[in-house]
Amino acid sequence: MSKSLDIKISNTGIATLTLNRPERHNAFDDELIVEMTEVLEQLAANPQARVLLLTGAGKSFSAGADLGWMKRMASYGEAENLADAQKLAKLMHTLDTLNMPTVAAVQGPAYGGGVGLVACCDMVFAAPEAQFSLTEVKLGLIPAVISPYVIRKIGAGQARRYFLSGERFSSAIAQKIGLVHELAPQDEVAVLATSWATQLLNNGPLSMAAAKRLVAEVADKPICSELTGLCAQRIAAQRVSAEGQEGLTAFLEKRPPNWVKH
Incomplete structure (x- = not known):
């Protein structure tokens, strides 16, 4: 791995991936994009990694394109x-x-x-510094590749403003429009994020992955018999899964489930 990325996996399963080009x-750039994709794919296949914590070194989170x-x-x-955009x-x-x-x-600015x-x-x-x-648009371009994810987070109305204006907006506004969940002083952001990452370790890893897929499947879909049937299938499958059985049994036996490390 180049020095542009730093990856560390704690013994509890938190994988911290740091963008490490503070200068x-x-x-x-194109090389870092490919490398970061490969790192994420390796983490997805690594049973030791249970939560990803993404951050940046130095004053900025990421200025976007090099x-x-x-x-x-x-x-x-x-x-x-x-071909470049597809990467x-x-x-x-x-x-x-x-x-x-x-x-x-x-912890700092994020652009593009x-x-x-x-x-x-x-x-x-x-x-607050973020x-x-x-x-x-200031460069005569459009945020095409990232648009599905940004629009899903902030909605089409806000996207029409910020895609067209190219203006800078504060972390407080980012929270208001749904891009950011919580704010913390700069020297406490990593601590807060790590605290939440640690709390997530108490949840079933496979159930969290399934819950994440469920959001993608259900979001913005009309409520109809097909959708409610899909949701019923998902919970039925989860209840009879090994993780679901362990979680329910542990709850009834008043003990921690086997994915919680002590």
Whole structure:
């Protein structure tokens, strides 16, 4: 692994992935995108990893696209740009659908694609210093690849403002529009995020992954017999699963379930 990413897995199962290019405000290029995707895929296959904690080193969370990468993209043809964009799309999809809870500790500014990373995480904690901006239109571009995740988080109405304006907005506004869940002082953001990551370890790992998929399946769907039938199938399957049986038995026997480490 290059020095641009740092990954550490605690003995409790918290995998901390740090964007480690503070001198470049943790901006990413094509190489980092591929590397980060590979790291996430490895974590998904690692039974020791149960929660992902995503953060950035230095003053910024992520400034989005690296300047050098942008210069190369400017010389690409449409086919090359499509291949390049598909790599970023794969990264966002991999993070969004990761088979474990994802917690973001946003200690500083997040711009462009950095907002996309934030929008893909399940729980987001940010500092007052963590300004946000979808800056693409200022460069004559659009936030296309990250748009499904950002729009899902903040809604179409807010997206129409911030996609078009490219303005910076505070972490307080980010919380108000649904991009961020909780705020904390800059030196406490990582502590708060780690605390929540630790609390998540008390929950069934497979049930959390299933609950995450359930949100994706149910969100924005009309309530009809097909949807209610799907939900009934999901809970029935979970009740008879090994994890569901262990959780119910542990509750009835008034003991911790076997996925809780002491």
